[in-house]
Amino acid sequence: MAKKLSRSKLIKKLDTIFSKYIRQRDAKKEIATCFTCGKKAHWKKLQNGHFQSRRFYSTRWDEMNCQVQCAGCNVFKYGEQFTFGLNLDSKFGAGTAQRLHTKARVITKLSTPDIEELISMYENLVAEF
Template sequence: MGFYCKKKAPASKGAELKKKLDRVFSQYIRLRDMLPGTTLFRCISCNKVYPIGEADCGHYINRKHMSTRFSEVNCHAQCRQCNRFDEGNMSGYRLGLVRMYGETRVAYLEAQKYETRKYGDYEYEELIRHYKKEIARMLEERGEKITVLSKKIGVKI
């Protein structure tokens, strides 16, 4: 009985596009949630202020649910402590969402996770283009270069 290495099948174009959209969308969310005139953000869950370089793109509804994975209501800048070590601090996250959007909108978001959503390659490509444009627009409006946010996504600033 010999040992062998099983070759990993190459990732589909859709999987690569999803990974790229995850990166671009995350950058967009963190830039969107920066406090005006600063490079700081307020964590949606614990309400503390941190430098933008310490932000994660936190998801209230888990990323495995494609129906809300790229929802701008579902995703917000979140400190690494809350997102990675406090299991998302979901009770704090929900309170932050209710403050921002109201109970009805949060209840609707919670119901959306049960919907089935599949993206085609064209949809991924269009969303990537859209969010790259939004990032470039926001950076230009702010007159800032924030390399921690823009270096990996190919936005020319």
């Protein structure tokens, strides 16, 4: 019988599979484009950038909040938040960035079964690519 993973390990597993999903979701023939600067690269060389910080569980795994970013934008330019917000509004409609900002401030606590369900769902989605 397999040992149950701790909550922190389940969250790490969800972060990993979710990141893989986001990067593959926006890739065409395995090439994805940075949401903020337009740089193109293989999806494995890019990152899952968050508009609202990962510390907010209500938006941590929100597919609209997460977009493909190059390391230059995501790490060295702190996510290019202003450009990220403008691009979110352009892609999903005016007010999207503000709605995500508001949603991020809603306290959310996922149960262990919720996290396991999300892991399973994203593993299935990644398997389709």
